[in-house]
Amino acid sequence: MGINLNPFTWWNGATIGTWFGLRGKTRVGEDALGNVYYQGGSDTAGNPRRWVIYNGSNDSSRVAPEWFSWLHHQVDDLPDRSLPARRDWQRPPEPNLTGTMLAYRPAGALEKGGKRAAATGDYEAWTPDA
Template sequence: MGILTSIFTWWNGATIGTRFYGLRGMTRVGDDALGNVYYQGGADTAGLPRRWVIYLGANDASRVPPDWFAWLHRQVDEVPDRSLPPQRVWEKPAVANMTGTALAYRPAGAMEKGGHRAAATGDYEAWTPEG
């Protein structure tokens, strides 16, 4: 990311102001598998320590894994590595929201999948007011 981009655009990641001035006095508490970094420090209006995430790449809240989401929203007090049980073998990893991308879910019959739907079976009967 170029220096001008990091100064003026907030949607491509943390701005240079956030990195150098906004995080002053904050303590780095951890990072996740996606490369997002989490900080804590200062105080919010309730007097509790403020919690932050600095995204690696685009600012997209769906890229915060569920365990770190719980920490950011004070559902757990300790960072997820210390407070939550390890991930079970049957749990799938979190994925980002793919809406608006080529990887978005498209049901059968969607125009992007050819627009052809399976033929209706004989189990449907249209409603009529007389019937």
């Protein structure tokens, strides 16, 4: 499905126009999610242009923090060489789960049954007569 649908969709990976635009650019790395990063040319300010080609849906929250800093010119060199190694206590980054079955739903949400805790005595509803 990917190769047939790819020329017509922008939300499921790179389009054929993007692939043509990446000709002559340098592939610089790949993250744990399979996203591929490119660099080449320069923008109007003379900074090098940088791209990410997502592995799967185009969701910017799926970019690892170290590659985010590289994409936005917060670090000059590649993350593997310029940033310290991840600590044991650090959790791996998670993409934005809003709209998925894994999204956070507090008690009282319709998806969790719609029953919330009863209001405490310190709440008094507004009435126009009060």
